[in-house]
Amino acid sequence: MPSDDYDWQEIRLTYGVTPPKRSLSEERRREIAAIQSARISALPIDALIVYDLQDESSRTDVERPFPFMQTIDPLDYAFDYLKDVPQKKIVYRSVSGLDEAGLLEWLRRLDGHGGAGVFVGAPSQRQTIRLGLTDAYRLRASKGPAVPLGGVLIAERHDARGGEDARVFRKMERGCSFFITQAAYSTTASKNVLSDLFYRGQVEGREIPPILITLSPCGSEKTLEFMRWLGVSVPRWLENDLLHAQDILEKSIDLAISGFQELYAFACEKGLALGVNVESVSLRKAEIDASVEMVNRVATILGRR
């Protein structure tokens, strides 16, 4: 499959999954993959995202609400286990533990399958870094195959110290053609970075890339705690509404959808290409159903149904 048969400027709706834990038996892995495969194939999405889970414990001294588990290699999971999924595939790759040869090898495998990649940097300075994000981009540009790349956009980072707008343009120069946020619960934080990006684009005469806002169902107080642990900014009122809801999961979908509607109106007015990535990182049936409902509701907003 050639990697250039899809125009990544057109990407608007994706679905993100985590590979199964490495500790599972091969049989169980294949079972999970078969169920996911059937579900994902039916979704009105442009691409499937397979995440590369990182421990991230080096980022904070607060205890991780859920224990970190090693998973199957995301690239293997995307193209072997989920080979029946017909949609395009985007594979995340944490680059800090790789060396140059490792990254080039990974890029070649990805290219062979016609996938797109997203490089993820180290979660903190405290971690030992073999390969930095900038090095990874440079390596792909100089020696690697020209696989399509997405970049990570973090609104919270922009609110805290600015510069995310400039960083997006820099990443575009380094090969990224679309961007994906982390789970977004603060529409204000998202609007702030979109706004700065838009006005900087006007001043510098640059195109704004497609941006996918990640929506993530939240099924429990512990998941909410985990979001916060990951650095996701959750406005006080939204946290209150979730914690007091009769059905926290259903409430989280309603709030995420109405937040996206607000962002979408904001983006359309400015001519920005805004889309959604629905994150489904839980294996609980209710949360999986919720993620499918989210995809369908977003597809309606985007005029796909």
Place this chain on the structure above:
Amino acid sequence: MPSDDYDWQEIRLTYGVTPPKRSLSEERRREIAAIQSARISALPIDALIVYDLQDESSRTDVERPFPFMQTIDPLDYAFDYLKDVPQKKIVYRSVSGLDEAGLLEWLRRLDGHGGAGVFVGAPSQRQTIRLGLTDAYRLRASKGPAVPLGGVLIAERHDARGGEDARVFRKMERGCSFFITQAAYSTTASKNVLSDLFYRGQVEGREIPPILITLSPCGSEKTLEFMRWLGVSVPRWLENDLLHAQDILEKSIDLAISGFQELYAFACEKGLALGVNVESVSLRKAEIDASVEMVNRVATILGRR
């Protein structure tokens, strides 16, 4: 006019003005009052608010964008100069410069006119305080006439250090029956404090008082700077949209109105009595017209027209 002919629980729409500068001739003051009087009388508002301008320079080391000017006494302005305005009147009073006798005298005058009052505390600890806010409430309760009182609610204070929800209930115990915010540009900050107030009210079995969100047209970059100087939180995206607007004043009305619509939907869902105070503190014709337009648009949202 007795002070109890109006149910202050029903208050939803007010209009706030600043008295003319004391340096103006009596003739000029009366001219301004006559023009304001005609304009205000025609507004679909429950009450007129007359502010008591404070210097507030003690609050910050940053230079005040607009120089501070002494004005005519707000109570005189409300009931003498604006005597033809038929609506109820709410007079702000900075209490920190008063002594006990002064406050009691002021309350008696207000009571004689059938007005409501809003006590304002010192803008900072740096200022010399003769009478604190708590003392003022105590004095009214123990020795003063039972004039209706409104309280000030500041969402930014709640975002910064919390406790504004508890403060509202404490002020209610001390005699406040409705609340007015400072100029609100951050719907998230407003939602946060409304949410905490709502859920605290549920836990403690308390009624939530009517809350008037203050909307303020912004006609120039300098006004925006002044808002920030006053401690008003302005989200980055909104600041961007204002500063890049072809017509900043018209844009500020549109943004304020859509912000209020969002808050109003949020409040209605929770059964909160949310209203609006439109602030008109400029003497520029365009900004005055803008404030009138705002009142009319809010009246439509509130189902008054």
